[in-house]
Amino acid sequence: MLKQYETVFIATPVLSDTQIKEAVKKYRDFISENEGEIVHEEDWGLRKLAYPIQKKTTGFYHLIEFMADPSMIAKLEIQYRRDERIIRFLTFAMDKYSIAYAEKKRAGKKETKE
Secondary structure, three states, rough: OEEEEEEEEEEEEOOOOHHHHHHHHHHOOOOOOOOOOEEEEEEEEEEEEEEEEEEEEEEEEEEEEEEOOOOHHHHHHHHHHHHHEEEOOOEEEEOOHHHHHHHHHHHHHHHOOO
């Protein structure tokens, strides 16, 4: 049975735009190749970190919301750990309340753009 997940990863700030896009594509493709279905994606760009990580004070944040089999999450996190471009990541299973909140938030953003 598929569950809905949200994953946010922080890429090291020394990467070029092309390298960031490659990293994002790698994880987007990884989810698709493992029978996951991407629901929503947000690029939060370069942001200041709450505390230094590996002597870095900023990082590129990216969020991917997706549907997947729970067994795929461990594989995804192994990919994050092996990738030296990723300095932090967090993946969590969304319950019906967090899914509803995310959908409501997206709907609010669409209205402000129009």
